[in-house]
Amino acid sequence: MSLYGTMRTGVSGMNAQANRLSTVADNIANANTTGYKKASTQFSSLILPTTGGAYNSGGVTTDVRYSISSQGTFSYTTSATDLAINGKGFFIVQGGDGVEYLTRAGAFTPMSDGTLRNSAGFTLMGYPYSSTEDPTIVINGFAGLSPINLASGELNVQASESGYLHVNLPSNEAHPYTKSTSLVAYDSLGNTRKLDFNYSTTATPGEWELSVTYTDPDTGDVYDMLDPAGATVITPPATAATQALAFDTDGKLAPPSPETIATQPLGIGGAILNGLSISIGGTSGGSTQLAASFAAKGDIDGIGPSGVAGYEISDDGVVYLKYENGDLVPKYRIAMADVQSPDNLKPLAGNVYSQSNDSGVIVMGYAGNNGYGSIISGALEDSNVDIAEELTNMIESQRNYTANSKVFQTGSELMDVLVNLKR
Known part of the structure; x- marks a missing residue:
């Protein structure tokens, strides 16, 4: 056994406990740090070969690990x-x-x-x-x-692209009968554009015609939004294009009536009002023709300047x-x-x-x-540090550090005895 080895082992132990105290200090300091993950010190022994019956003391090494995968509260x-x-x-x-x-x-x-x-x-x-x-x-x-x-x-700003309009057209109204409702859409600059939906009976019971128009508030021009050739101003003698709507005996839209109608894009005032896809319903629900008053509900997407x-x-x-x-x-x-x-x-x-x-x-x-x-x-x-655990670790490290220092001190005293043997 070497006295120098004994002292080196004591120093190794003190260094290891100092490392543990360092992680404890970090953990306590960061106990309130958001998302902090605690560090811990793991110890591993260092063994030296024993020869001729003489024991050679080794030491200890440390490895710092982090509990990163441990979730805090x-x-x-x-x-x-x-x-x-x-x-x-x-x-x-x-x-x-x-x-x-x-x-x-x-x-x-x-x-x-x-x-x-x-x-x-x-x-x-x-x-x-x-x-x-x-x-x-x-x-x-x-x-x-x-x-x-x-x-x-x-x-x-989000220009309008689609929407829905579900109405009930009164089945007990005598021909001719017309009813209108409106929806507001947004153009590419966020301006509001009011579209008028006009429903009219035809001479055939259960059949209606739908037209969609837009009136320019500045010029008074009326645009036909269903014109297949594109949204154009309706001249005084002309009428707006219409979409035929037919209802079955249950008051539901029947083929060949479409489930959606498509308006034409319109450029006006330096902006573009997109062509819109408007759902009007079908056999599964939506617009109806029943013996009740005219009713409508609907909406169009889009956002004005906000x-x-x-x-x-x-x-x-x-x-x-x-x-x-x-x-x-x-x-x-x-x-x-x-x-x-x-x-x-x-x-x-x-x-x-x-x-x-x-x-x-x-x-x-x-x-x-x-x-x-x-x-x-x-x-x-929160930090995943447990203060009570860290304080316990701190006390353990303090005691272990003191014990290792006693080993070093004892080795030093024995070296003094050995040096003074001559006297």
């Missing part, structure tokens, strides 16, 4: 941009260096430029939203991501802008990522993580799909 807030993930996955954020990182720290705040940044200054990333299909995800990379921007639609009044974020990560007129318009979808071994991610300053050799490749996805957790708006994930 949630604290609820009043901010819709405070986000937490209930389940597996990470937010993707971009640092000031333009590099993407992973994080569970979702305390995002809208900035003056409309982007969302957390308390460490990292910007939340996502994909522009499409109503027809999900964005194409680069499974193992961050291509296609862009900063989520709540100011991207400061003023919003400013952003707020925003909402759904549990599947869709970011909606809420406009002053009450409309919710999806603009972005928050991207999520995961790796095969989250606990082996590389921690970096700012409570973010990067891929390491042991973590596995980054796999992209969406909240609520393919095993990814859901997003909770108005909540933050």
Whole structure:
């Protein structure tokens, strides 16, 4: 046995306990850090070969591990941009260096430029939203991501494209009988355009004719919106084109009556009123001819000029802008990522993580799909540090450090005895 070896073993033990105390200190310091994942120190023995009956003391080495896959509890807030993930996955954020990182720290705040940044200054990333299909995800990379921007639609206009109009035409009215109703559509500049739907009986019982017109409030010109040649002004001797409607003995629209009618596009006042697809119903429901008063219900999509009044974020990560007129318009979808071994991610300053050799490749996805957790708006994930456990670890490390120092001290005293044998 070597006295120097004994002292080296004592030093090794003190260094190991100092490392443990360092992780305890970090954990306690970050007990209130949003999304923080605690560190722990694992010990591994170092054994030296024993020869000739003499025992050679070895030592101890440490390895720091992170409980990144362990989810913390949630604290609820009043901010819709405070986000937490209930389940597996990470937010993707971009640092000031333009590099993407992973994080569970979702305390995002809208900035003056409309982007969302957390308390460490990292910007939340996502994909522009499409109503027809999900964005194409680069499974193992961050291509296609862009900063989520709540100011991207400061003023919003959405031209009308479709709608519905379901009416009851009174079956007990004598011919000739005419009744009109109107719907408002939005053109490409957000102007309101009132379309008049005119229903008239024909000489054949159960048959009606429908015409659709638009009257220019500035010129008084009346446009025929059903004219197959395109929306044109109706001259005084001319009549508007009509769509024939026939009803069966149950009062429902019968073939060859269409289930939808299509108006013609109209360019007026420097704007375009799109051709509209208006559902009028069919044999399964919609417009009817019954012995009751004329009644109508309908709507056309579209949004007039409206400013952003707020925003909402759904549990599947869709970011909606809420406009002053009450409309919710999806603009972005928050991207999520995961790796095969989250606990082996590389921690970096700012409570973010990067891929390491042991973590596995980054796999992209969406909240609520393919095993990814859901997003909770108005909540933050707490640190997963247990203060009571950390204080216990601190006391254990303090005692163990003291014990190792006694080993070093004893070895030093024995060296003194050995040196002074000559005396």
